Amino acid sequence: MKSRIICFLFAVLALPFPLLASLGGDVTSVEADRVKMQGTLRTTSADSYTMHEIQTSTGVAVKEYVSPTGKVFAVTWRGPFHPDLRQLLGAYFGQYAQAVQDQRAQRHGHGPLLIQQPGLVVQITGHMRSLWGKAYVPQLLPAGIHAEDLQ
């Protein structure tokens, strides 16, 4: 029993830090996301990035794009629900939530979301049970990568 507790503690200490980093975080945060979302992970490589696709148990396909320097520069998702955006947007979640509230005042109604700030772009679209999203940090995009091409 004692050894199990020690083992448990070691497991906690061994978690890659920062645990809650995804967009803007390093590649180890992808695994933290997979664990949090209890999904399966598939990795494919392109010329200037690596794409990690997490299929969550709620049926959402989450893709995290990692640059050659090891930073997550974009995330996308498609599925019947949102993934945990606090987990997925990591350090950018607060900025995102504030931007949504700021935009409401001038928006005059509801519709797809488009946050376009110098350091953060978030697009969320779709309808009930069919939600698509994309978030990226323009400064982190590898050379030659266009955000429109990331799906």
Place this chain on the structure above:
Amino acid sequence: MKPARLQRILALMVTGVSTLTVGCGGTSSTSGGGNGGSGSTSNVQAITVNAGPAGGYVDGAFTSVMVCVPGSTASCQTVSGILVDTGSSGLRILSSALTISPPQQTASNGDPVVECLPFLDGFTWGPVQSVDLTIAGEHAKSLPIQVIGSSNFSTIPASCSSNGAPENDLASLGANGILGVGIFAQDCGTACTQSGASNPGLYYTCPAAGCQITTESVANQVQNPVSLFAKDNNGVIVELPSVSGSETSVSGSLIFGIGTQSNNGLGSAMVYTLDPATGNITTTYHGATYTNASFIDSGSNGIYFLDATTTGFPVCTNATFWYCPSSTQNLSATNQGANGATASVDFVVANATTLTSNATDAAVNGIAGPNSGMFDWGLPFFFGRNVYTAIEGQSTPGGAGPYWAY
């Protein structure tokens, strides 16, 4: 310790945690259906495109509903300023707009059930309660609805607020409520009956100690009210007149049922069935095809499509969610259903800043904005068209729902 073992332990830890956050299966009884009683049923509800109860809304269709404490003819209230939304399912009313006190839905252990519903631009949080709904001559008895922003459940769990920003008051919602009359019979469906990690986390039980995600039976979920009508329950038609430029308001109708009465036949409308995986149709624009990336939604306040680079229309300087072309654009696209039905759609994109410069204009044709890789045919699409939304699994003269027709 080997990494594989560490992973197993981590997986166990996570499983253990999530098991703690579910449980509490089953909920109290609610009875569906009910009979309106009298013979002829009025199925026509007036709707108005106006500035809405908060003021300043552009391109939202509003209506009113009568809600009663179930079984009561005295504890009743008419709530106006309810947004008509074919892009969601379920009736949601702001707590601040309610003067009656509907009964709270409880889980089998007696804990109150509270919902977190994600939208595109935020989420609503509030308890699931039960009302008898009357709209036009239609009745939905013991209808589970969401009461948004109740002070009894003011603490929003982190797993709910992770959806973004709350829309729990009049200022952020822009309406006293949302009448979701979309393609689904409930807002969540079977996913919310699953326990563990497969549960998307829309329903919670909230004892005093705090809220935890729970399973919710399909029957107890917030229901598309149309599904609970005794008749005219297979879908709706939204009918709005043509709008040229900007007008203060326009009036139209929300008609219940498709092919159930003399006033709701399909006529010459073409049925577009949906891709089952996405609930979308396909749109072709300027030679490019956007497969299963297009939908029709009265709850979106513009036609949102593609992006500035692809369309060539600049976004507005102070409103990057809208297009601001220098001159009005008369455009055409082609919609295609999963059934192969294909026809062209004419639509207008105008300068949104100019269109909305007169603050009293709330019905505006030409509002459009970016929506990368997708087409969201919002309320301006409905101007001058009769748009049918058929509910999943319901039979109609045009085949079984879900589909859109126009």
